[in-house]
Amino acid sequence: MTGKRPILVLQLQRMGDLVLTFPLLLWLGRRFPGHPLWVAAEEQFSKQLIPISPPATYLSWSSLQGMLQQQYELVINLSHRPEAAALAGRVQAEEVVGPVEKDGATYVRGHFQLYRASLVHNNRHNRFHWADMNALDVIPLAEVAATRFSGPRHMGTQNHSVGLFVGASQPEKRPDPAFFAQLADALVKRDLRPMFFGGPDDRQLAAEARKLSRSKPPNLAGKFDLPGLVKAGQGLAQFITPDTGPMHLMSWTGVKTLDLSMGPVNPRETAPHTPGHAVLQTSLSCVGCWECAAGLGYACRERFQPGRTAMLAERLMEAPTPAAFGTTNALDGIRFRGVRLFATDRDRDGLHCLAPLSGRPPAPARELMSLFWHAAFGAHFGLWTQDRLVTARKQLAEAFPKLDRALLRHLRTMLRELAGHAAHRSSQQPLPQAFWSSRPPCTRPLAGYIQMYVENENASRESLTHAAALVESVLSAWVS
Structure with missing residues (x-):
């Protein structure tokens, strides 16, 4: 032991969430050299992921008493489970970040952790990735930006093996078995060798996909534990998967x-975090939702076509990285009607971003609005200066003057309402739910964050004053 107090990370969510904690563990090891790094996680995942994890000691929940007896330099709770908040409220620590239970109530400590909590059903304009938000309350942006992650391995044109992962945590997040059957057959026609993968619960899905296919690819669903899946993945030229834990596992271990x-x-929140992977997304205006509000039964799934996906997969295998498409004709012959292709990348600040490669670009109004709020929250949290917000607002005004005027009007209304709450309130009452939910989409990011912030501060007058000052700082973009 070094004598330095340990750092404890609580991550009791699913396997993919644990993999998305790995960048934080890397940054913590560099930021706090010599401090033991402990991670409390679900044992069914952590035991299997230790070989690919950055250096850390993994603790099971059964060691709760030992965790409570230790003094910590820092505790970061990345879990929304109540038992994690209860533990974070009981430990002895110099600093605690994330949900904390105190006196029977749960509070969220840390700007980015509170911001993330405000994204529930309210993430339309968010551009911060989960893995980056895990870290930004404790790791300076400069240290995040200095990290260079390796891109995926390019296996060349001799390896034709393609893994198809058929499962996901929710049915609406994955194609149906008929899609995978047709995709496998289309890959075989291109002289590629598909094989079905899945977890133990996906055996039936994979069996149905194989039954529906003409080519009858190998069915490996349920055959591997997580270390075995990682090992099998190293022999694949490509892994095609919905947004699920194995997607994060494979991309982290260098599989294209x-x-x-x-x-x-x-995907701005949960796409592969490392650069050089590809993301295929529908061009419907509602993409990036928390849940389907249009009553369409997730019509976005119907935009994915097996034949076109197979053609794209073949071109991806030929290119060293998705970004190489920008300098070649690799996308010629692929019609991107109804879908868009992105590459995972890093922006000028070193944060995760999606670089568009082909297809109809995202709606410009939505893009500019999301850039505006990205600049606003980044400035508020100290990542960059207010000048970034002023520039984003001017770009919005030049392209969409009516939207710019509407945004200004709604922000002024929000400011008046906050002043009214502060002036006429006789007791500490949280803002009504309608404060954020009834807002137009253009102001809902700020209203949702303010709602969470005021509630987190027990609706004190000081919190309302601070919230009003935040609105005024955003409004200053119109007078700069």
Whole structure:
């Protein structure tokens, strides 16, 4: 032991969430050299992922008493489970970040952790990736930006093996077995060798896909534990998968991954975190939702076509990285009607981003609005200066002057309402739910964050004053 107090990370969510914690573990090891790094996670996942994890000691929930007896330099709770918040509220630590239970109530500590909590059913304009948000309360942006992640391995044109992962945590996040059957047959026609993968619960899905296919690819669903899946993945030229835990596992271990982003997922938040992977997404305006609000039964899934996906997979295998498409004609012959292709990348600040490669670009109004709020929250949290917000607002005004005026009007209304709550309130009452839910989409990101912030501060007058100051700082973009 070094004598330095340990750092404890609580991550009691699913396997994919644990893999998305790995970048944080890397940054913590560099930021706090010599401090033991402990991770409390679901044992069914952590035991199997230790070989590919950054250096850390994994603890099971059964060691709760030992965790409570230790003094920590830092505790980061990345779990929304109540038992994690209860533990975070009881430990002895210099600093605690994330949900914490105190006196029977749960509070969220850390700007980015509170911001993430405000994204529930309210993430339309978010551009921060989960893995980056895990870290930004404790790791300076400069240290995040200095990290260079390796891209996926390019296996050349001799390896024709393609893994198809058929499962996902929710049915609406994955194609149906008929899609995978047709995709496998289309890959075989291109002289590729598909094989079905899946977890123990996906055996029936994979069996149905194989039964529906003419080519009868091998069915490996349920055959591997997580270390075995990682080992099998190293022999694949490509892994095609919906947004699921194995997607994060394969991309982290360097397997070239094609993310079929469908259903209630936002690839800006949960696409592969490392650069050089591909994301295929529908061009419907509602993409990136929390849940389907249009009553369409996730019509986005119907936009994915097996034949076109097979053609794209073949071109991806030929190119060293998806970004190489920008300098070659690799996309010639692929019609991107109804879908868009992105590459995972890093933006000028070193944060995760999606670089468009082909297909109809995202709606410009939505893009500019999301850039505006990205700039606003980044400035508020100290990642960059207010000048970034001013620039984003001017770009919005030049392209969509009516939307710019509407945004200004609604922000002024929000400011008046906050002033009214502060002036006429006789007791500490949280803002009504309608404060954020009834807002137009253009102001809902700020209203949702303010709602969470005021509630997190027990609706004190000081919190309302601070919330009003935040609205005023956003409004200053119109007078700069």
